[in-house]
Amino acid sequence: MNNRLLHTIVKMLLxxxxxxxxxxxxHGHLTPGGGFSGGAILGTALVLYGLAFGQDASLKIxxxxxxxxxxxxxxxxxxxxxxxxxxxxxxxLSNAATGVPLGTPGDLLSGGIIPLLMIAIGLKVGSTxxxxxxxxxxxx
Amino acid sequence: MTSLAxxxxxxxxxxxxxxxxxxxxxxxQWLLLLVLIVNTGISAxxxxxxxxxxxxxLLLGGHQRGLGIELLIDAFSVLFTLFLGALGSVVxxxxxxxxxxxxxxxxxxxxxxxxxxxxxxxxxxxxxxDLFNTYVLIEILSIATVALxxxxxxxxxxxxxxxxxxxxELASLSVLFGIALIYMVTGTLNMTLIYEAMPRAxxxxxxxxxxxxxxMGMGLAIKTAIFPFHEWLPDAYTSAPSSSSAIxxxxxSKAYMVVLIKILFRVFGSAIIExxxxxxxxxxxxxxxxxxxxxxxxxxxxxxxxxxxxxVAQVGYLLLALSxxxxxxxxxxxxxxxxxxxxxxxxxxxxxxxxxxxxxDSLKALSGVAYVxxxxxxxxxxxxxxxxxxxxxxxxxxxxxxxxxLGDASRWGFVALIMLSSILNAIYFFxxxxxxxxxxxxxxxxxxxxxxxxxxxxxxxxxxAIVTLGFSxxxxxxxxxxxxxxxxx
Numbered sequence: 128m129n130n131r132l133l134h135t136i137v138k139m140l141l142x143x144x145x146x147x148x149x150x151x152x153x154h155g156h157l158t159p160g161g162g163f164s165g166g167a168i169l170g171t172a173l174v175l176y177g178l179a180f181g182q183d184a185s186l187k188i189x190x191x192x193x194x195x196x197x198x199x200x201x202x203x204x205x206x207x208x209x210x211x212x213x214x215x216x217x218x219x220l221s222n223a224a225t226g227v228p229l230g231t232p233g234d235l236l237s238g239g240i241i242p243l244l245m246i247a248i249g250l251k252v253g254s255t256x257x258x259x260x261x262x263x264x265x266x267x
Numbered sequence: 268m269t270s271l272a273x274x275x276x277x278x279x280x281x282x283x284x285x286x287x288x289x290x291x292x293x294x295x296q297w298l299l300l301l302v303l304i305v306n307t308g309i310s311a312x313x314x315x316x317x318x319x320x321x322x323x324x325l326l327l328g329g330h331q332r333g334l335g336i337e338l339l340i341d342a343f344s345v346l347f348t349l350f351l352g353a354l355g356s357v358v359x360x361x362x363x364x365x366x367x368x369x370x371x372x373x374x375x376x377x378x379x380x381x382x383x384x385x386x387x388x389x390x391x392x393x394x395x396x397d398l399f400n401t402y403v404l405i406e407i408l409s410i411a412t413v414a415l416x417x418x419x420x421x422x423x424x425x426x427x428x429x430x431x432x433x434x435x436e437l438a439s440l441s442v443l444f445g446i447a448l449i450y451m452v453t454g455t456l457n458m459t460l461i462y463e464a465m466p467r468a469x470x471x472x473x474x475x476x477x478x479x480x481x482x483m484g485m486g487l488a489i490k491t492a493i494f495p496f497h498e499w500l501p502d503a504y505t506s507a508p509s510s511s512s513a514i515x516x517x518x519x520s521k522a523y524m525v526v527l528i529k530i531l532f533r534v535f536g537s538a539i540i541e542x543x544x545x546x547x548x549x550x551x552x553x554x555x556x557x558x559x560x561x562x563x564x565x566x567x568x569x570x571x572x573x574x575x576x577x578x579v580a581q582v583g584y585l586l587l588a589l590s591x592x593x594x595x596x597x598x599x600x601x602x603x604x605x606x607x608x609x610x611x612x613x614x615x616x617x618x619x620x621x622x623x624x625x626x627x628d629s630l631k632a633l634s635g636v637a638y639v640x641x642x643x644x645x646x647x648x649x650x651x652x653x654x655x656x657x658x659x660x661x662x663x664x665x666x667x668x669x670x671x672x673l674g675d676a677s678r679w680g681f682v683a684l685i686m687l688s689s690i691l692n693a694i695y696f697f698x699x700x701x702x703x704x705x706x707x708x709x710x711x712x713x714x715x716x717x718x719x720x721x722x723x724x725x726x727x728x729x730x731x732a733i734v735t736l737g738f739s740x741x742x743x744x745x746x747x748x749x750x751x752x753x754x755x756x
Binding site: 196202203209210213217218220221 | 287
């Protein structure tokens with residue numbers, strides 16, 4: 128894996144991919160895409176890093192314990208937000224009743240709890256992709 | 268009060284999500300058991316509430332019917348969440364002791380997490396009144412099942428799991444295709460709305476509706492292992508750890524049966540089924556399954572494999588009751604499902620106890636077993652009596668009700684078929700019981716191993732349940748009648 132060309136190009140690409148992934152996650156309530164697609168892009172960035180620099184290097188910046196907690200934590204955040212909605216507004220995942228400001232439609236900071244859900248999904252999907260990648264490499 | 272059903276689903280989800288955070292895996296097992304008991308309690312409260320003030324319709328997110336997901340909490344769905352939750356708790360108590368020796372330590376966390384997801388899917392399938400939601404939950408249930416089969420990391424488990432995965436994905440796709448065809452002609456996914464729109468849709472697009480029924484029936488036939496589609500079942504039930512096999516045969520297959528009932532009577536309606544003649548397909552499959560399943564079971568040398576093939580035959584009984592498309596038939600079917608879940612679950616737990624006591628999973632090794640493991644042999648005897656249908660067990664009442672329902676419809680030939688199949692049951696179960704009492708020296712190690720207290724406790728509870736239902740079926744019959752009324756008869 129001592130390929131200088133590969134390493135340089137991956138290093139150049141990574142920031143762009145990560146920023147694009149974050150962009151897709153954060154604009155989930157406004158544009159096509161959202162937490163799942165954005166999270167998949169973020170996960171791909173990590174997988175690309177792992178492919179170029181080896182699994183040990185990728186485990187160093189993103190250890191398995193982190194991905195384990197992010198995976199559960201992402202869904203946990205959604206369930207907690209949903210439960211807040213259930214107890215405050217009467218419906219699981221009710222939006223306006225939770226008190227998160229709805230903002231003007233079309234703005235980045237709008238949509239109540241939807242951006243929060245998108246971030247949670249993004250974290251979950253990204254870390255799951257990494258877990259799957261690691262699991263596939265390990266079981267050889 | 269009304270959102271209690273949501274709390275049930277969320278509780279299961281929370282157990283699954285918290286499982287990586289709780290460090291000694293033992294705590295996960297206790298947490299799952301606690302949640303199962305709490306959810307069973309909630310179901311009991313809901314059942315009482317429904318009795319006094321009617322079914323609850325829950326529109327998730329407050330969207331109007333047809334736009335969002337709808338949960339229908341009525342006498343039918345709550346009866347089964349109550350029963351399956353209670354049975355699940357008992358099996359989970361068993362698993363507390365069983366896991367130590369049979370599931371690798373590294374997998375304990377995964378076991379409770381997967382179990383929680385499995386129960387989440389089962390409860391969801393029972394409550395949901397939305398076809399697409401049904402499909403999603405079927406997928407969740409089958410993935411959790413596959414993972415539970417392969418939780419013991421051995422080659423034959425992986426083989427069985429992969430086989431089940433491929434076959435059941437085919438079944439899920441078949442169901443999805445049926446749903447798509449229904450959506451095409453009715454324009455909605457809500458079961459109640461589809462039921463209202465169905466007569467017109469059937470008059471205008473009979474081919475679509477027929478195909479939809481065929482695809483969905485085919486998919487669920489694979490999932491419930493109705494005879495020609497049972498190929499995945501013996502390997503899966505035999506290779507999975509016994510507590511998982513008990514869950515698979517007692518809970519998962521019953522959940523799919525409930526989905527089949529819902530789709531037949533709440534989506535298509537019995538009039539359309541009768542018009543298409545689908546009940547004759549069901550009768551044929553049922554008759555073949557009842558005889559062939561028992562014949563296969565006769566030829567087995569492994570105890571768990573024999574139980575697995577006997578499940579194939581029992582699904583035939585359920586299908587026979589369903590094919591009557593009548594109130595009496597459905598009542599018989601629901602009682603049969605409850606009785607079979609209890610008995611077959613118990614027998615798989617017995618198989619697990621034998622292997623805990625270092626007795627091999629072969630019918631030969633069981634000879635004289637009553638001297639080494641008297642309690643387990645007693646449970647085996649009662650369970651086998653129940654399967655055959657000896658009076659005093661719930662199995663007798665179940666077969667009796669089924670025969671009465673068939674007699675009402677004057678299908679006497681099928682009553683004879685039930686008797687024939689029961690005789691076959693007796694032919695393969697009685698030698699096991701007799702063998703266990705008759706001692707053949709030299710075949711059994713003479714040292715006694717004590718079972719963990721949790722395993723004894725859970726098997727005793729099931730034993731009492733089987734005998735109690737055998738003597739006073741009137742404990743559950745009123746609830747079953749209410750459930751059948753809720754389905755729409």
